Amino acid sequence: MSIEAINEQLLRAIGVGVALIDLNALTLQFRNDTFNEWFGENDPAAKLTDLFPDLDSNELLAEMRNGGHMATEISFKLRRRKMTVAMEFNRADDAGRNIAVLVCQNITRIKELESMIDSYSMMVERNTHEIKREKEQVEKLLLNMMPRAAYEEYKTFGVVSPRLFNPVSVLALDFVGFDDLLSENEPGVVVSELNDIYSAFDRIGAQFGCQRIRTNGDSYVTVSGVPDPNDAHAIAIANSAVRFLRYLDRRNMSHPIKWIARIGTAAGSVIGSVVGSQNYIYDVFGPTVTKALSNRAAASPMSVVSDTGFAAQIADRFQITPVVGGDGQVMIEDLPAAGPTG
Amino acid sequence: MEKTLFEKYGGFSKISKIVLTFYDRMLEDDDVGPFFDDVDLPKLIDHQTQFISALMGGPATFSDDRIERAHRNMNIEHHHFDRLKEIVAETLADFDVAPADIEIVLEGFEHRRVLLVEKPNVD
Numbered sequence: 320m321s322i323e324a325i326n327e328q329l330l331r332a333i334g335v336g337v338a339l340i341d342l343n344a345l346t347l348q349f350r351n352d353t354f355n356e357w358f359g360e361n362d363p364a365a366k367l368t369d370l371f372p373d374l375d376s377n378e379l380l381a382e383m384r385n386g387g388h389m390a391t392e393i394s395f396k397l398r399r400r401k402m403t404v405a406m407e408f409n410r411a412d413d414a415g416r417n418i419a420v421l422v423c424q425n426i427t428r429i430k431e432l433e434s435m436i437d438s439y440s441m442m443v444e445r446n447t448h449e450i451k452r453e454k455e456q457v458e459k460l461l462l463n464m465m466p467r468a469a470y471e472e473y474k475t476f477g478v479v480s481p482r483l484f485n486p487v488s489v490l491a492l493d494f495v496g497f498d499d500l501l502s503e504n505e506p507g508v509v510v511s512e513l514n515d516i517y518s519a520f521d522r523i524g525a526q527f528g529c530q531r532i533r534t535n536g537d538s539y540v541t542v543s544g545v546p547d548p549n550d551a552h553a554i555a556i557a558n559s560a561v562r563f564l565r566y567l568d569r570r571n572m573s574h575p576i577k578w579i580a581r582i583g584t585a586a587g588s589v590i591g592s593v594v595g596s597q598n599y600i601y602d603v604f605g606p607t608v609t610k611a612l613s614n615r616a617a618a619s620p621m622s623v624v625s626d627t628g629f630a631a632q633i634a635d636r637f638q639i640t641p642v643v644g645g646d647g648q649v650m651i652e653d654l655p656a657a658g659p660t661g
Numbered sequence: 662m663e664k665t666l667f668e669k670y671g672g673f674s675k676i677s678k679i680v681l682t683f684y685d686r687m688l689e690d691d692d693v694g695p696f697f698d699d700v701d702l703p704k705l706i707d708h709q710t711q712f713i714s715a716l717m718g719g720p721a722t723f724s725d726d727r728i729e730r731a732h733r734n735m736n737i738e739h740h741h742f743d744r745l746k747e748i749v750a751e752t753l754a755d756f757d758v759a760p761a762d763i764e765i766v767l768e769g770f771e772h773r774r775v776l777l778v779e780k781p782n783v784d
Binding site: 398399400401428430432434435437439442443445446 | 673677680681684688689694695697698702703706707710711714719720721
């Protein structure tokens with residue numbers, strides 16, 4: 320077999336479609352087997368434009384005159400499969416004849432893979448979006464349960480180590496006759512009002528940089544100086560305390576259920592930490608918390624009670640009066656006729 | 662957490678090959694192939710990728726509603742559906758999916774037979 324014959328055999332058998340185009344007549348001179356398999360064994364007189372109606376013959380001829388090269392893609396159906404073929408026309412350097420070589424590569428699989436990747440990336444994007452949303456919800460929930468600094472520590476290390484905060488002030492509030500409120504009213508109504516009130520306390524406290532630590536039934540505890548230090552922690556707590564009472568006063572005027580609170584405050588140090596391995600809760604402990612609770616116990620309805628240590632830190636801004644019959648405790652009120660405290 | 666079939670069989674890199682092979686065989690099959698004569702290719706691949714991923718517990722959901730809509734205008738009979746299941750089973754077996762797992766995927770298909778063949782929502 321001659322070299323030419325071998326070459327022709329190879330050209331015929333190759334998995335790439337090859338054809339020779341007569342650029343004068345726009346007919347196909349030679350087609351290999353792959354080309355015929357894709358585009359059918361057309362009659363030799365058939366024009367290139369009959370075979371590929373979408374092909375712009377003027378553009379092709381112009382490109383062949385200029386650079387001698389043109390690339391394009393066409394799609395067609397082979398049996399029921401949509402085929403996509405990349406076509407490349409190259410003008411042949413043959414002085415005698417005006418011909419071009421057309422090489423067709425089957426890129427169907429690439430196209431199919433492209434659509435599959437598109438489909439999969441959309442699935443993944445949607446999933447990522449959902450995971451992100453869930454993560455945000457979890458974060459929101461955890462931030463309700465602990466200060467951001469503790470949450471960040473928890474996220475990074477998986478634990479929150481106990482930390483001493485000093486100095487801080489603690490405010491402890493409860494309601495007088497809470498059990499009676501519950502037995503005399505619809506429990507759902509009481510809880511929903513309590514929810515409103517605690518939310519209002521949270522908002523008021525936040526204005527002064529207080530961090531609510533926990534609520535437990537009718538007991539509400541907030542602190543200033545945890546987790547971020549605050550030099551004016553006692554003033555922040557006293558400001559919140561008088562405003563809590565003022566808020567309740569105003570609320571009681573327009574609501575059938577009257578909420579009567581007692582508040583105790585104290586200054587000192589506390590330990591802050593997440594407690595529990597299943598039901599995480601951020602809490603603060605220490606003698607200052609205990610002192611605030613015992614001050615609260617000494618408070619008359621709708622009053623704020625503290626000790627002299629706390630009072631000394633806010634003396635020029637609030638009115639301080641000794642609790643009659645108390646254990647050295649003092650009552651904290653707005654300064655008279657001074658307008659709102661601040 | 663238990664591994665999904667999607668994870669067990671190598672995630673998208675393997676599932677994509679299963680889907681493409683499955684798709685080839687469906688198109689070439691003389692019983693079920695004709696149903697795909699006029700179906701847009703990217704759409705078909707998209708549906709099959711999502712459906713098979715979803716069946717194998719991958720990151721996709723594919724509602725029965727969508728399946729029903731996609732096949733609404735096709736006259737699919739039980740023997741077509743049986744043939745489809747055969748192709749699924751053969752393809753999965755060729756990719757070394759364990760018989761018990763093939764059964765799980767086939768059940769997923771069987772579950773939707775009624776949507777394709779009986780078309781309960783079409784008058």
